[in-house]
Amino acid sequence: MTEVRNARGKTRNGRRMTGIGRLLVAVYGVLALAAIGRSFVQIASRFEEAPLAYTLSALAAVVYVVATVALIRSGRGWYRVAWATIAFELTGVIVVGTVSIVFPALFPDDTVWSWFGRGYLFIPLVLPVLGMWWLATHRPSEADAA
Amino acid sequence: MIEWFTWVQLAVAGAAGLLCIVLGLAGRVPNDLTNGALVLVELLLIAQLVVAIAAPAFGNEATGSVLEFYTYLVGALLLPPVAIVWALLERSRWSTVVLGVAALAVAVMVYRMLQIWTVQQA
Numbered sequence: 650m651t652e653v654r655n656a657r658g659k660t661r662n663g664r665r666m667t668g669i670g671r672l673l674v675a676v677y678g679v680l681a682l683a684a685i686g687r688s689f690v691q692i693a694s695r696f697e698e699a700p701l702a703y704t705l706s707a708l709a710a711v712v713y714v715v716a717t718v719a720l721i722r723s724g725r726g727w728y729r730v731a732w733a734t735i736a737f738e739l740t741g742v743i744v745v746g747t748v749s750i751v752f753p754a755l756f757p758d759d760t761v762w763s764w765f766g767r768g769y770l771f772i773p774l775v776l777p778v779l780g781m782w783w784l785a786t787h788r789p790s791e792a793d794a795a
Numbered sequence: 796m797i798e799w800f801t802w803v804q805l806a807v808a809g810a811a812g813l814l815c816i817v818l819g820l821a822g823r824v825p826n827d828l829t830n831g832a833l834v835l836v837e838l839l840l841i842a843q844l845v846v847a848i849a850a851p852a853f854g855n856e857a858t859g860s861v862l863e864f865y866t867y868l869v870g871a872l873l874l875p876p877v878a879i880v881w882a883l884l885e886r887s888r889w890s891t892v893v894l895g896v897a898a899l900a901v902a903v904m905v906y907r908m909l910q911i912w913t914v915q916q917a
Contacts, residue, residue: 668889675881675893679900682873686866694862 666721673776673783677717680772684710684761691758699757705745706760712737713761720780728789735784739777742766746774796855796912797846801905804839808902811836815895824886829894830879836898837875843905844868859915864908871904 666674688706696703712734719731746765749756759768766773811832818829847868850856857864878897882890 667885668887670889671881671885671887672889672892672896675878675896678877678881679874679896682870686870690860690863690866694860 670720670783670787673779674717674720676772676776677713677720677780680761680769680776681710681713681717683769684713687759687761702756702758702760705741705762709738709741709761712741716780720783723789725789728784731780731784735777735780738773739781742773742777796843796850796857796909798909798913800846801843801909804843805902805905805909807839808836808898808905812895812897812899812902815891815898817895819888819891819893819895822888823891824888825879825882825891825894829891830882833875833879833894833898836901837872840868840872840875840901840905843908844872857912859911863915864911867904867908867911871901871908874901874904 684706688703688710691699691703691706716731716734716738719727719734742762742765745756745760745762749760749763756763761769761773765771814832815829823829847864874897878894882893
């Protein structure tokens with residue numbers, strides 16, 4: 650079977666995404682899709698109702714897409730992009746989550762981050778932490794400066 | 796939307812998701828059974844798309860946002876093929892779990908579609 654060889658072989662070339670990391674990327678991809686879908690519907694059908702919340706939805710969607718791509722790609726540049734986007738996500742879910750509870754009037758409609766991602770099983774809160782753990786334990790090698 | 800068909804679809808997607816996650820955690824790589832389960836989920840989604848397009852002609856209209864309904868449907872249609880490709884690129888136990896996560900995500904999206912069609916007020 651090929652899976653045994655593949656499971657470790659690519660790490661040497663700076664490919665971070667093997668094994669359980671592929672599951673992390675898959676969940677990121679699903680969340681990116683969810684954020685894009687929600688943001689598209691909000692902006693296409695009722696943007697004027699809550700411009701702040703909907704603009705934030707769109708921004709979150711873009712960041713999730715970039716984070717997903719950055720996790721898949723190898724190299725130091727993408728590694729930094731992955732850190733930046735994942736840190737942004739964690740900040741976003743904590744700030745927007747708190748604000749949506751303390752000042753609910755600012756967010757009349759749900760975003761992916763409202764109530765710490767309650768509408769998404771709190772995955773938006775847990776995923777950045779898992780992502781950071783993954784990045785910290787899978788640094789790109791010296792030979793992989795891109 | 797045909798409600799009983801949607802419930803069948805929910806059951807199949809949920810069962811496929813649990814099956815793949817359990818088999819994946821048990822160490823199985825993607826095989827005909829787990830990939831086949833995702834293909835079945837995809838076929839049911841295509842059937843749902845046909846039903847959704849035809850239903851309004853028979854007086855079966857969505858009560859909620861049609862735009863939101865189709866956003867979920869198109870998103871759900873993308874998931875199984877992408878998951879299968881992603882799983883075949885590296886055939887490990889985690890790839891089987893990925894198949895399961897995709898099937899469960901489809902189940903959640905189908906449930907939202909059911910709510911939009913039957914409960915949500917536009």
